[in-house]
Amino acid sequence: MTDSPVLQIEDLRTQFLTHGGIAKAVDGVSYHVNRGETLGVVGESGCGKSVTALSVMRLVPDPPGRIVSGRVLLHGQDLLELDEAAMRRVRGNRIGMIFQEPMTSLNPVLTVGRQIEEVVALHQNLPARQAAERAVEMLRLVQIPEPQRRAREYPHQLSGGMRQRVMIAMALSCNPEVLIADEPTTALDVTIQAQILELIREIQQRTGTAIVLITHDLGVIAETADRVVVMYAGKKVEEAPVTALFDAPLHPYTRGLMVSMPRLDSPLGPERGELPEIPGMVPSLSALPEGCRFAPRCPLAVQQCREEPPLIEYAPGHVAACWRAGE
């Protein structure tokens, strides 16, 4: 039961029309997440990790963006074929989403309790009184102290960490099958980040919600994900169970990311060398290099890398798109 994909993305392509031409923000990405599982999606700005999530929710601004092809299956049903009315019944109900900066997604002139009430009233058809009770119950679930009182407060009266808890409460208020969390702790301090990640873990254990956790932070990935997708310039370049990814990363980009971060256990003082760098920068999505998109920055690049490398499975569940994977 736990191994049936709740959400499955197949060969998704999302493009943006820009001054510089067509930006292939998501270019043939596939991944899935099972019930009770946390899929980590890691990559740097512009890799397409957030646009993939927005495509799932059909929230890509059109124009300039457009989902060109692919399928987004929620329990086998393709969300890309739903009309807008049907999609509204999915968003916030069967798929919840939380963002990096909760202040921009909370309504500043409504109390936080009221905002949760609206979501449950809309999707669950609850009478006002029950919706209000549900809102307080959700605030208690995300461990907000004095939930009755907090429900009557406005977003600006709450700290960043409390606002993120409200967002989580709202996203989970309809018992979604999937929770998409896009950099949920990036704007938070490290001690608050630890609280929020623990909260998300606890709630998942209780509810079995499938989680897609999008982040640039490999530390967050290591602590929360069961499986990981690594993205670079609109492509999935590697996917693996979390321990396999950290034990034996196959793609030179994944390896580069791992070694370029200073670690708390690396040597100090005279033995401390320079941090290994990934040279250059992420390419523009409207002027992508031929073949492997990482090749211009890759220490292992050879002639063959001018051809696009296919995703190949090297170990069970461990795939990489690199001609020289694992070398």
Added chain:
Amino acid sequence: MAEEPLLVVRDLHKHYPVSAGLMGQVKMTLRAVDGISFTLARGETLGLVGESGCGKSTAGKALMRLIEPTSGSVRLNGIEITGLSRRELHAQRRQMQAVFQDPYSSLNPKMTAGALVAEPLINFGLGNSAERRARVEDLFGRVGLRAGDMAKYPHEFSGGQRQRLGIARALAPGPTLVVGDEPVSALDVSVQAQVVNLLVRLQREFGLAYLFIAHDLAVVRHISDRVAVMYLGRIVELAPTATLFARPAHPYTQALLEAIPIPDPRRRRSRAVLRGEVPSPINPPSGCHFHPRCPIATERCRVEVPELRDLGAGQSAACHHAPAPPAATRETISA
């Protein structure tokens, strides 16, 4: 007598008046920086860490007098900075330059990159136009930009390149102290390592002292010789980097280190998560500011402000319960 360190900060305060109450009738004080002291040697890096609102950025700005400190003393090269007139301060600014998190907001978008780096040279009246041009070219090379980039405008650069530009501009007048306020925080992981390495290289080449203000403890650990930890406007611990990370003495430092996610799924652990949030600096808790969240707080912590106390080997902590120095005079604990 030993030579005075490059930078000596003593009891620096920065307070803001705030109005509270429905009609703003209640006047209160926000103690953003509440009496901090530290020194910085020539060529040394001191990391200044803490969570948002702890006062670390305010401290950096106040010691450079980018904002006026409320009280306290800042001596740079033996010169008291706080008493200087505007003109005198301008002359000293050559010695202390800043690099910010987002160089974009501090770069005039209508000036070319070359002009932006030349501007401080002109401001300080350094060199004639040929010398300035040579100096700008040299700086571009040292920060890893091409000479051809000099004619470009800030928007034509990537985030990493803009930070290189910000660094070149800071180094142009030949400072001895560079205050970096989250200088690599906005950069992508793959670019962050490039800029960290650049900062370390430039420090060696120019003998720079860095005050490195950041929230990313792994980066701070990599770059700093010593680290100061701030909480609600005060320094709670200051120690050599290796000591601070191996044997943190203050419970807040311990909690901060404990909270950092470790990039190793085999070491996934259920940790003692620090409960609660940083209280408001407008009405901070009595005694030790940290006591309401502290796992080892006692009655004494509620009433008595702990002083920053020497624990030996360059480590000091402001905690009544921090271990006493090994063989030093042990103060009697009145519990």
